[in-house]
Amino acid sequence: MSLAETHILDAHDTLAPIFDPDAFRLTDQQAELTALARRFGQNSLAPRADQWDRDAIFPMANFRDMHANGLLAVCIPTEEGGYGADYKTYMLTAAEIGRHCGTTSLTWNMHVCSTLWPGVLADDLKMDPQARREHETRRSVHYARIVNDGAIYAQPFSEGGAAAAGFQPFGTTARRVEGGWIVNGKKIFASLSGAANYYGVLCTEEKENLSRRDTLYLAIPADAQGVEVFGDWDPLGMRGTVSRNLVFKDVFVPEDAALMPKGVYFEAATTWPHMFLTLSPTYMGIAQAAYDFTVKYLRGEMPGTPPVKRRMYPTKQHAVASMHITLEQTKALWFQVISEAGPNPTKEQMLRAYAAQYTVMENANEICQLAIRTCGGQSMLKTLPLERMYRDSRCGSLMLPWTAELCVDRLGREALYERGESDD
Numbered sequence: 001m002s003l004a005e006t007h008i009l010d011a012h013d014t015l016a017p018i019f020d021p022d023a024f025r026l027t028d029q030q031a032e033l034t035a036l037a038r039r040f041g042q043n044s045l046a047p048r049a050d051q052w053d054r055d056a057i058f059p060m061a062n063f064r065d066m067h068a069n070g071l072l073a074v075c076i077p078t079e080e081g082g083y084g085a086d087y088k089t090y091m092l093t094a095a096e097i098g099r100h101c102g103t104t105s106l107t108w109n110m111h112v113c114s115t116l117w118p119g120v121l122a123d124d125l126k127m128d129p130q131a132r133r134e135h136e137t138r139r140s141v142h143y144a145r146i147v148n149d150g151a152i153y154a155q156p157f158s159e160g161g162a163a164a165a166g167f168q169p170f171g172t173t174a175r176r177v178e179g180g181w182i183v184n185g186k187k188i189f190a191s192l193s194g195a196a197n198y199y200g201v202l203c204t205e206e207k208e209n210l211s212r213r214d215t216l217y218l219a220i221p222a223d224a225q226g227v228e229v230f231g232d233w234d235p236l237g238m239r240g241t242v243s244r245n246l247v248f249k250d251v252f253v254p255e256d257a258a259l260m261p262k263g264v265y266f267e268a269a270t271t272w273p274h275m276f277l278t279l280s281p282t283y284m285g286i287a288q289a290a291y292d293f294t295v296k297y298l299r300g301e302m303p304g305t306p307p308v309k310r311r312m313y314p315t316k317q318h319a320v321a322s323m324h325i326t327l328e329q330t331k332a333l334w335f336q337v338i339s340e341a342g343p344n345p346t347k348e349q350m351l352r353a354y355a356a357q358y359t360v361m362e363n364a365n366e367i368c369q370l371a372i373r374t375c376g377g378q379s380m381l382k383t384l385p386l387e388r389m390y391r392d393s394r395c396g397s398l399m400l401p402w403t404a405e406l407c408v409d410r411l412g413r414e415a416l417y418e419r420g421e422s423d424d
């Protein structure tokens, strides 16, 4: 689908871009995709965001629309029916989506990474020619399902132990059998559970000693025998992600269900570590949205509230100034990091990536809490979106493998020690 074919580009757009295409020197494709996301966000996502949050239900209507407007296939190459967005283009587009519905942006991220990581990221990794050919054939099957049928992919990695943080092999295992694998294990916090058509599961090849180098990334059909969704989901924020638990009991997965060849996920995690920043654009969008809300509210222009102006008070002006400074600092650092992302980053680039992830996740919540304090009591009523942004924004720092705590841990250690150095 070409961008010109999407009717969304004709819909109303009253917001300035988060990253102005001229000022930030975006490519034409980046400018067009971010415009598409912004219009789609205002016209379709924002009006529905409250229902997914209130009832903690998955935003299926949004995903159906994203199939229709091509966004499910944003990172699929153009020759295979997608928009062919690279990492930076995806990140910028996702920030505009997150501005309107955190839940949709975060779950869309899980889906999109199932094409971005085996796609442009895998193209940068070492593979022998036969493995590369096999990988390209297999990923085309996943791409076709998404482009033609609107298939939705989830990314359940977390298990409640140290594996999702990258310190241990995944406890979910895959035993090699004739024609494929038998998968056993349990995942927690599986966003899109019960809604996705495929679960992109990280697991370890079953051997005497499990090794992170033997990580497999398999797309398990949601309706495969032995797959079960269980547990409740009634969290503080990001409620529409429906991140329940999954259990896999002797699930047979054919060989060609692999999203990456064995060992390539491990290679990706070490060679292309900026892949773990892909949770951040959602929160970049929320930070912008909380700021936008505050300006509109203080100007007396927020729909659904009386046209009372509050902008003339110096305390409000100081608070908005402070929010603006925090927002600009966040945008500048994040934009630099997504611009320089690529294989084999330098030490300096790695430290900057941790700093950017920490900054976006913590500042999104900081801006939301300042927004509520500044706008006042009426702004935290559930009839307005700010209190949802506040709750959603709190979740960013908790997301492995780069939680705010772990970013600080890694930053401190890696700033003071060179690779392989110790004090013994």
Ligand SMILES: Cc1cc2nc3c(=O)[nH]c(=O)nc-3n(C[C@H](O)[C@H](O)[C@H](O)COP(=O)(O)OP(=O)(O)OC[C@H]3O[C@@H](n4cnc5c(N)ncnc54)[C@H](O)[C@@H]3O)c2cc1C
Binding pocket: 110, 155, 156, 157, 158, 159, 160, 161, 162, 164, 165, 167, 188, 189, 190, 191, 192, 237, 238, 241, 243, 395, 397, 398, 399, 400, 401, 403, 404, 405, 406, 409
């Ligand atoms: C809204 C939402 C959606 C999510 N969706 C998904 C999803 O789709 N797929 C998925 O795989 N996961 C998902 N997650 C899960 C997320 O990435 C974490 O796995 C989950 O929040 C873990 O919570 P926990 O308290 O069990 O973590 P714990 O492992 O108990 O860690 C708690 C904290 O301790 C710190 N910590 C953890 N390990 C170490 C260590 N080795 N050293 C030092 N500090 C450490 C970290 O800061 C961490 O935040 C989602 C989480 C949220 C909030």
